[in-house]
Amino acid sequence: MSDTTAVPSFDHRAVMGDWVAAFDCALSTGDTRAVAGLLGADPWWRDLYALRWDISTLRGAVDICEFLDERLAASGFREVRLDDRHAVSFPEETYIEAVINFTTRVGTRSGVVRLLSDKSGAWRAWTISTSLQELTDRPFQQVKISDIEQDAATASAMSAEGEARHAAGGSRGRAQADDLNPSVLIIGAGHCGLFLAAHLKRLGITTLLVDRNKQVGDNWRHRYHGLVLHEPKWSAQFPYMSFPETWPLLPNKDMIADWMEAYARFLDLRVWTAAEVTEAVYDTVSGSWTVVVDRGRQRCVLSTKQLVFATGNHGVPQLPDIAGAADFTGTMTHSSEHQGGPSLRGLDVVVVGSGSSALDVAQDACDQGAHVTLVQRGPTHVVSQRAAIPAFHGAYYGESGPSIEEADLMATSMPTRLTFELIPHLTRSLAEADSELLFGLEEAGFATTLGPDDLGIMYMTFVRAGGYYLDRGGAQLIIGGRIAVRRAQIERLTATEVVFEDGMRVHADMVVCCTGYTNMRDAARPILGDEVTERLATVWGLDDSGELRTAFRHCGHDRLWFLAGGFRDARIYSRYVALAITAVEAGIVDSASLAAASATTVKG
Template sequence: MEYLDRHSTSDPHPAEIGLPTLSKLGNPIIPDDLDVQKVAASWIETFGKCVNQGDVDGVLAVMVNSAFASDVLQAKSVPDNAIPVYWRDILALTWDFRTFEGTTSIQQFLHDRLSDAKISNVQLGAASLERPFPDLVWIQLLFTFETKVGLASGIVRLAPLPISANQLGSNTAGLNTGDVTWKAFSIFTNLEDLKGFPENLGSRRNAMPNHGKWEDQRKNETAFENKEPDVLIIGGGQSGLDVAARLKALDVNTLVVEKHKRIGDNWRTRYEALCLHDTVWYDHMPYLPFPPTWPIFSPAKKVVFDSLHILANWLESYAEALELNVWTSTTVVSATQDLNSKIWSVKVKRDDRSERVFTMKHVVMAFGLKGGKGYIPQYPGMEKFKGPILHSAEHHKAEDHLGKKVVVIGAATSDHGVDVTMFQRSSTYIMSAAKGMRMLLEGPYSEDGPPIDVADRLNASFPTSMMAGIAHRTAKAIAEVDRETLKGLKSVGFRLNMGIKDAGFLLLAFTKASGYYLDVGASQYIIDGKIKLKNDSQIKQFTETGIQFENGSDLPADVVVFCTGYSDANSNMRAIFGDEVTKNVGDTFGLNEEGEMRGLFRQLPYRGLYSMMGNLAICRFNSKHIALQIKAMEEGLFDGKTYAKQ
């Protein structure tokens, strides 16, 4: 297929410049009798001594030496034999989310941070030989270590290099196997816990019985009468609840304010056919995983006995079971910070019209994906149209429009649940949800996968540049599985693409959160003509009875539904914090030049201000990082200053 095969050349695909393929490494021969555990133990022993002594040169000696530096979103001219080398750190050494590429960048980072971090007690965990593709081979090893303030974990991937291609130091002899030496091309370090302040889990829970006092205690905790929270979280979806749960486990007093009447209403108000596209193994929440009877793909609004909705109810039950402090039917009116004390003042209004101003050190914005506000582009004549103009977030069920001509504008995820005539504005990446998503997540997130915390670390340990290369290969495999569907869509004129840098779903999700459709059946309706398709011209204007296009054609409509994604991630911030704060914060969603999210999961330019959003898995993993930053600041372990980009 043309759109799939256009890069079928002997040259490496631009998306794959971040992969250490065997050809780049000089086609090393992996010994049949390779002792993985011995190589891993030798590497970690040398690495541990070097980091403990602050020996930057020693650390670099057990890593690949490379001038490699990629651009995640742009295709750079990189030599075919350029071997990538990465160090990704989450809070452990930088108090930030950072990815360093190339020996020079890593050397500067280690020079600036290694001695101050005071790394000690480096311990090897599991080690294995991994071969995700025939031309990709590495030894993967897990380890733990300590810093002066925390307990941390790490994941290293060792690449096989022909010995003749390396200048070997005396401390690398134990890494030689046959004609190959093993050096790290990818290191991941992640803060897990703070010394002296572990989560109140398991044996650290309160062991005292509570006889008849629990109800009054909970009422008092939730009321916040004559007291202030340490942290205010704006939004009670999965992102807000996850952060609240993490903070509670660290004994940080937290209040969640939610505008809806009930926790879970952000899902209950969605359209009836909505079903999550991620598998259940990927979607667990902190401390309370879904039961083994849970559907593999969670219905957002599966109707049960009393018309309650399964995922929405789970969120509500989650807040109650974990005893999170939540005020529902509460709107945040404004938020300001005292520039001297750095204390936040947040005014909220409850459904009884009462108002209160809370003061606290930390505010977490958990507004939902890209702020949760639907984006409707403006066209001339929209005010003349006699029918309703809706965003897909306002659409509930097809029965609301029975007997009417419905035009759907957009051809990405949210629009395929509503149909009739679809106007496709631009090409779309399509993959099947049932097969494609499982192919993306299989391995760490599966029935037989590792514990969820290990799976999360493994997933996070891939720098985005490397992940893009793997995603490109996986996207090709998914397209092959979906070949008949894609062929059918193309035959009826549906415009297709393979995503940014042909990496399929991955970079689209991280940069736009749109431009893709995870097919749950609507593609076949398009192929069969049950969903009419128009994409031969752009919209010129609306009329009283429909839409007129630039080529002079008209499309009659009684209802127009825009499935055009969501507004910029800062729209809700602007309404609450004002223009100046929003401007200074900048974009929080999307990738920066290192392949990290621009402003999520970390402290923003204003002290004590954080932004949290993402799917269930992203929120599960990164909610702990926000909680650790807040707890560390509260206990004087972290002054709020991160290792600045160099």
Template sequence: MLTNDLSMDLQVIAETWLDTFARATLSGDVLATVQTFLPDGYLRDQLVLTWDLRSLEGHDKIKEYLVPRLTAAHLSHFRPDTRAGYCAERSTKGGVGAAFTFETPHCYGRGYVRLLQDTSSGQWKALSVFLGVADIKGYEELGREPGHYGGHTLSWTDIFAERRRQIERDPYVIVIGAGHNGLNTAARLKHWNIPTLVIEKNDKVGDQWRERYPTLSLHSIRHFSHFSYQQYPDTWPEFAPRDKMADWQEQYVKTQDLVVWTRSTILPGAHYDTIRKRWTLVVDHAGTRVELHPAHVVSAVGSMGPPRMPHVPERACFDGVVIHSGAYPGGAPYVGKHVVVVGACQSAADICQDLAFRGAASVTMVQRSSTCVVDISTGAGGEHVLFPDDVPIDVCDLKFQSLPINLNRRLTLEEADLEWEREKELHAKLRRGGLKLNMGKDGSGHVFLIYERLGGWDFGLADYIASGRVKVKQGVEVKQFTADGVMFNDSSSLPADVVIFATGWLGNRESLKEIFGTEIVDSTGVPWGLDDEGEISNTYRPTGHPGLWYAVGDFGTARFLSKLLALQIKATQIGILRTAERTL
């Protein structure tokens, strides 16, 4: 009988369920294991049963997944995690959430369960169960060093110089790109004692930020956006601005003892030896060619490739300036100018606001379809609930990442009407100016657009649109240039001195084809986006080609999943993971 009574000790509820779950899994009893889940419950597995990232929904799919795997996994030593922040607490839909630990023959694991009472039996069953590898036995994460070497006879300068020479001579992993994904990955790999070299094309680490428009800032809060092993100071801005983020990344290389080659690129012609399981590639390192043979290459060049610049006829007849948003230098050069911004993405919104504020004569945003826009306080408010400042980041990460994305979407859809109501005032301003709005492709809001194609935030553009300082041209596309502006496919036109295409970027695999060739790159899946199970596709997980990985995502994704990538590479290095095992 369903009671909704949480008066009994939450820890007792969690431990009673864990005992039942542990006995079922230890004995390899798939049916008994499945019965610990609600009929529409989820199992999220990260590297435990397949060395991949999987999410299964419902009894039938969980059973199908476990039948060939559960016995072979030898899950054991389940224990409740009673440390502060991990012990049982009220959780999703008024149920109970709790962390636990377990082991496999090769690994230490950690888990998290969300429990609800079954409506038919009144028993506490799992809405979701998360199982993840935390470490590899005998090859544990290194952690901090003592700080004195050779019996206090060697200096740190000499120690690091020798380590650097060894890595530069024979890296086991090469990471392409020194952005937040590349640096988090390199730091994780270092702490699993994996020689890693980062290749960065720019003159300095952080330049990829410094080259963007001046008003760029993070749209995620400080506590969500920490780097692995190194949190921002308490005085750090809630939304980190461009130049501070650039400087942070530059210092992170030094404080984390990472080895980075700047002004360096991998030349075309890289190839993979399937027998030796090593790459052969040549790096142009500041003008010197160096041949290297890593076992793994991690592409951390971001989710975006070259700028997507639409072909618009009659470009030569236009007397003004045409640039992509990636080359936008800030609004100062365009004071007194008539500017058309093609696109309604986040960059377009930032640029339009900046232009209007700086004194452009007119600013028009061209919106082809519809856009999901929420107030920055909405996004920040949600992140503060999940990542409160007074809770350690590792605790926040486990609870956030343990929730299957498809389950999160389902729970969000149950409150879709509230999402629209929350943005009522903001949306009224935007509609007044002609902007067409949506709340995601299925009404689930901005969060899931981040996984699919990035959503939109509002830092103040709505007021500019409502007042007419930024105008919206909706439902049209630029058909051609004219001598003094642009004409649209509805035969209307606008005068323009400057046209800025905020039309996004080509896929990040395009530039890799120059290095690895089309055949190798096409054998990999497209990174980012969601697969059928609601897991991020081909990102920090197998891509389809051995030894080639993609590291893509926001700051929270990079921090959490970079550890899983390090574990996969370490397991491959020591021989407990072979490619065939991924499909078991």
């Protein structure tokens, strides 16, 4: 972390060093009252699988000290030190920030401490984060120069295995013995599944990915034309295999699809493609899952200890129930199945929805020469990419940013609920920067919003899971009149028209419904059955502490996980899930204790 701020009138490094020493002393004696004296007026603590096998946020000295009273002795939290690899910084001369290292009974950890000066001039903790980095007894495997001493026969056997797999069609070859009894079975070989499998491979855990697409990457390859990442490439990096420096700021869908396919091959991940999991039953006695996989002509029954759903943070596509849909002679589809492209030229396209997918689909159709009408059912939070990307990603994820490891540590150190309290100011600042754009949209009949309490993109992402748009050109097409906007409800369809409740009719050759999805757990229902699914928490949304519910956390059912999120979050949080799964498989923690630690996630 580079320290480019002005030199303060005091030694901020010494201040942080003194605080860390006092903090370590209080912990070593179990004196949580002394810890309370080191906390500010409104302190926050975010723990990511370090002291408790869950993601937790504590606010206030009372809750933090109760947490420490409960977890201090059991976790063995001790030996807190400044990490000398990272500079102690003084951002805008507002707070002092430093990276810390510490140990526990089961592994090594890192964290971030931020100090604020109180009215008396004393520097006390504003935020503390603690995160699990590695298990002492099951470290991440690393290639070493001493590996040259590896037995030649072992090396030859490994080479022969790789050649055999390649000859058999790589990931699409016949079922092998290791495939039929993996420790972990992951449903879905999108980025969440791939990242988790990569981490587990380094931890020595046998893992099989099962995906119904013909090729890894098809979940991006077959999306609508014109789709690009909505975050800069540095934020979306894959673990252990970074994008080339020559890639554009926002890689397109085909680049991502091909990278995912190469990732699975180069990291030698076991993947069954063109395969679908049809049933999974848990045996409480053996603590294992029996999983049925349909591979076309082959029906396979597998046994696995841990089952992971990595099918995206959406469930089943939701198509609106529109009267007359059966009479419509054009094409009506959900955005998840829409590909767009040159075939749209000259068509009358009606896009239902006004979030990111809807605006992307509308922009592509317009660029292809279609006549586009956008049906807006509610106001949309709009931020230009020009304003949003530097504001949300520039501090850590850019061409001159820190290492991806440090960036991820810093980015996850702020509690989500605290970010919610800070975000309204940024939301209003971005709206001011985009004032001309937002005014133009309103004048064109497109309704915008800053979200409840000006929470902007944080609310739309973590609570609503939609309803926002990072503008990359679609807004100007609306302002310029090339995309027409209708803010009326659809009454019915005729053979060739969309009829609105106000009586207006729009000719349509195609209706694309960008109308969202059911909850992710509904994707598990056909596999797990109604009885199990109904006992699961919903996936996504915030729990009482402000953390995402269920995603990358225990879901309340033994040895069952759900992974969902964008590239950055998947890269970061899949590592914690991999460590938790490994801890269970290695006997470091029993699965019942892990479920109990995250019992709050099953609420809601």
